[in-house]
Amino acid sequence: MYPQNSVFPNCQPPKPKRLILCFVCAYSLYPIASTPNLILSQKKKITPPKMSVKHDTIKKEVISMKVRITTLPIPTEPYPRTIRILLPDDFEEVNRTYRVLYMHDGQNLFDDHIAYGGHSWGIKEIIEDLKITDLIVVGLDNSDLRFFEYSPWKSVPDVRKITAIDMGGLGDIYASWVSEQVVPYIDHHYPTKKSAQNRMIAGSSMGGYISAYIAAKYPDIFSIAGIFSLASWFNEPEFLRYIGDHVHDSSQRFFISVGSHETSNPNDLSFNQLYLDNSRRLRDLLKDKGIKDIFYIETEDVHNELAWRKVFPSFVTWAQK
Numbered sequence: 001m002y003p004q005n006s007v008f009p010n011c012q013p014p015k016p017k018r019l020i021l022c023f024v025c026a027y028s029l030y031p032i033a034s035t036p037n038l039i040l041s042q043k044k045k046i047t048p049p050k051m052s053v054k055h056d057t058i059k060k061e062v063i064s065m066k067v068r069i070t071t072l073p074i075p076t077e078p079y080p081r082t083i084r085i086l087l088p089d090d091f092e093e094v095n096r097t098y099r100v101l102y103m104h105d106g107q108n109l110f111d112d113h114i115a116y117g118g119h120s121w122g123i124k125e126i127i128e129d130l131k132i133t134d135l136i137v138v139g140l141d142n143s144d145l146r147f148f149e150y151s152p153w154k155s156v157p158d159v160r161k162i163t164a165i166d167m168g169g170l171g172d173i174y175a176s177w178v179s180e181q182v183v184p185y186i187d188h189h190y191p192t193k194k195s196a197q198n199r200m201i202a203g204s205s206m207g208g209y210i211s212a213y214i215a216a217k218y219p220d221i222f223s224i225a226g227i228f229s230l231a232s233w234f235n236e237p238e239f240l241r242y243i244g245d246h247v248h249d250s251s252q253r254f255f256i257s258v259g260s261h262e263t264s265n266p267n268d269l270s271f272n273q274l275y276l277d278n279s280r281r282l283r284d285l286l287k288d289k290g291i292k293d294i295f296y297i298e299t300e301d302v303h304n305e306l307a308w309r310k311v312f313p314s315f316v317t318w319a320q321k
Helices: 055-061 123-130 159-164 171-189 206-217 236-246 271-288 305-319
Strands: 065-072 081-088 099-104 135-140 199-204 224-228 253-259 293-299
Touching: 065 123, 065 171, 081 123, 099 171, 099 206, 123 135, 123 305, 135 171, 171 206, 199 206, 199 305, 206 224, 206 236, 224 305, 236 271, 253 271, 253 305, 271 293, 293 305
Parallel strands: 099 135, 099 199, 199 224, 224 253, 253 293
Antiparallel strands: 065 081, 081 135
16 A cells, blocks of 8 residues: 555656646755855745845846756666756757766756645756856656655654655665766766766655665765765654665765654654654764764754755855855
């Protein structure tokens, strides 16, 4: 039995394969300042500042992006998986190579029309607004197997997550697919920087859970992990054990963010503290493992795409350093 969207909002059935073109006003966000080699702990509500700029200035400095859609076979199911690739408009005209950010729950990243709840991360608008010109973002759609693919381990029985019982276990196959099939495909078809230092893996909730796992398993492929609203409650003992055993490269970098009002079950308020504890324990473990660059932030937000949209500028700006 698969989880219901009302309880686990990020889990959703596959969307029909279609391309929707939309024009959206730029969403202006400014990142929280961070210092390399420093663990930051902040608890505040992030709101974008108001800007007053001239229209002719905007026209001169505009950065334009476009999304290409393709599919690739995936070993966890008989249907190909949709991949959404955010590219600079002129990437075929300029002689340069690009860093690449790989993200899970791809249908929730770029387009409000297909995102869960009608709100995407707004990544296209954020990158355009921040004038980031050297980045490709690869969004990997989820499917009904999301809770299976995003964890290498079966879930731990817990009354708070009753609908997630007996799920998980396909995460190692999914991680191999991302690292050994998707990454080579992107490197072959696009002008990428082909080194771990220029590849990032990121996601929210269970997407953050599998991102941390992939970074730990493939440090020679991904040097940066963005972990938003970590859902390690799914099986925290196995998760922390694996991270502790496999994270050895002190040059790897981790971004961890969590909100104080997060839940995956609106009927259980104890989930708020559970999400905070999950992120804090991972932060402390990474610090004990000698990871020098950890950006840690706590906000007053909830568990949805609008909350992650607000903190994403901090991540993408920090990751550039």
